[in-house]
Amino acid sequence: MTDEDVIYGWYAFHETWAVIGAEDAELLAGAVQRAQAATTVGEMRAVYTDVGDGLLPATADDWLSDLEDDDGDVDDAAEYSWSQLPGVEDGDWPPMPSRLTLALPQDVLNDLRQLPGVKHEDTVLNGDYLVIPRAAEADLVKVLTTHRYRAKRDDATVYALAGGDALYG
Template sequence: MYGHAQAHDCLAFADAETAAEEANEIVAIASARTWGEARSVAVRHTWNPAGPEYVELDEHDDAEPFDINELGAVADGNWPKMVTSRGLTLLPKDLQTRFGTNADTVFNGDYLEIPLAAEAELVAALRERGLEMTRDDDLINTLDGRTFNPAD
């Protein structure tokens, strides 16, 4: 699956088999009202930046109000992982080179920048290889954290 990633204004790709579940995990963590709720979200496809591996348990009481944007991993842009970086592993290398540019960020690593204008030709090339392609901009942007940290 793919869509228009607002943060980088380009196309991004995700694994259709896990994308919806991962998006649900991201939304559950981001919409938690208390630290206890945030910590209790079980994850299979992402990591929980409010979990005990990342935040000391005694640092916040379970009943304390939770704001996802106050977490260092979120403020630094490390959570959730940039959706545009997934193209570097999901797309065949020859199509990455043909349609995209390997770009980098100062803090969050590399990503594949694929212009929106390449959509029709790239999707056709992927379908020729037997891949079903569905566009879902909302899901792509949920995976990128836009539901709680909208692009400017």
């Protein structure tokens, strides 16, 4: 049992509800949005400095090493596009919001799997996720609150987690 805040939202790309801890969602969505907004290498370097390596698709050193010139220097004024981050063009980052639901404790996942219409999906490249039908929203919230989560619907954050307009607009 917990007293944790979670957000949930509709993830249209997989036609499922996605659930993630509210604090993690805020941090990850912020990292995605800042990575998208950066227009120079220096601005993106600042994102790595502020956010840290854990939420971004590669360590700062790995990402910057790909941008070094022959002398090992990186031009902070050089143009940057978020698609330069490892995994963005392959669809590996940002993580699929539907997969983030699987970070919930096993007892919560077991209860979610019992809801009508919920099924387990596997993807070849990006792993598995739960499909929680749109019609199951009230049941989803009931399961979360039964496990003492404070659940708040936040479609905008789930959309931002997925890359927002940059990927789906």
